Amino acid sequence: MSTPRKRAAILISGRGSNMMSLVAAARDPAWPAEIAVVIANRPEAAGLPWAAAQGIATLALDHKAFATRAAFEDRLHAALLHAGVEIVCLAGFMRMLTKGFVDRWRDRLVNIHPSLLPAFPGLDTHERALREGVKIAGCTVHLVRLEMDTGPIIAQAAVPVVPGDTPETLGRRVLAAEHRLYPHALALLASGRARVSGETIQLLQSVNQDDALFSPSLESVVT
Numbered sequence: 001m002s003t004p005r006k007r008a009a010i011l012i013s014g015r016g017s018n019m020m021s022l023v024a025a026a027r028d029p030a031w032p033a034e035i036a037v038v039i040a041n042r043p044e045a046a047g048l049p050w051a052a053a054q055g056i057a058t059l060a061l062d063h064k065a066f067a068t069r070a071a072f073e074d075r076l077h078a079a080l081l082h083a084g085v086e087i088v089c090l091a092g093f094m095r096m097l098t099k100g101f102v103d104r105w106r107d108r109l110v111n112i113h114p115s116l117l118p119a120f121p122g123l124d125t126h127e128r129a130l131r132e133g134v135k136i137a138g139c140t141v142h143l144v145r146l147e148m149d150t151g152p153i154i155a156q157a158a159v160p161v162v163p164g165d166t167p168e169t170l171g172r173r174v175l176a177a178e179h180r181l182y183p184h185a186l187a188l189l190a191s192g193r194a195r196v197s198g199e200t201i202q203l204l205q206s207v208n209q210d211d212a213l214f215s216p217s218l219e220s221v222v223t
């Protein structure tokens, strides 16, 4: 008998392009997770009607309608349990979660961040990466711990920074990598090939030891 697919929720606040990439991956019945529900803390989130049109259960939980963070999170938690959710994926979810929620979903709460963590946690990552002059940027999928953008790293993707990049051009290149990385990372977790070991992830998955991204590329000297 094949292992049942893990039931995942996706939490969004806006356009939801990473949510779309996870939904697309989950269309393959052999993929180890299914999307049980998409929840937004902003009723106007553009991703919500898109998910509903795919036949996925959706829920708008306006955080402003709750007196306290705890009240919002209790309702969110109840909705996740109701949907039989086993893994929660934050995808552009712009609401800090408190210790109570993070503890309840420990090692089952995943986030994507548009930098190579632990570099550039927080906002304006591309602007800050360009200001620092880094030559390789990227994105990270990690388990969520209480401090923002920390927690065991499941997978990362690197992209080059190219001359003339603006936060927008770099952001587009990183986002394209995010759309490939998140489904890959969630599949690793849902299938048990990524396991938490202390505060890091142990991978039961082959790693291509010969892959390296050189930026600028080795042959790029202009004469």
Ligand code: GRF
Pocket (backbone or CB within 6 Å): 012, 014, 015, 016, 017, 018, 019, 091, 092, 093, 112, 113, 114, 175, 178
């Ligand atoms: C992504 O860059 C993600 O890494 C960050 O917020 C953005 C969300 O974009 N956490 P989208 O809503 O998935 O298009």
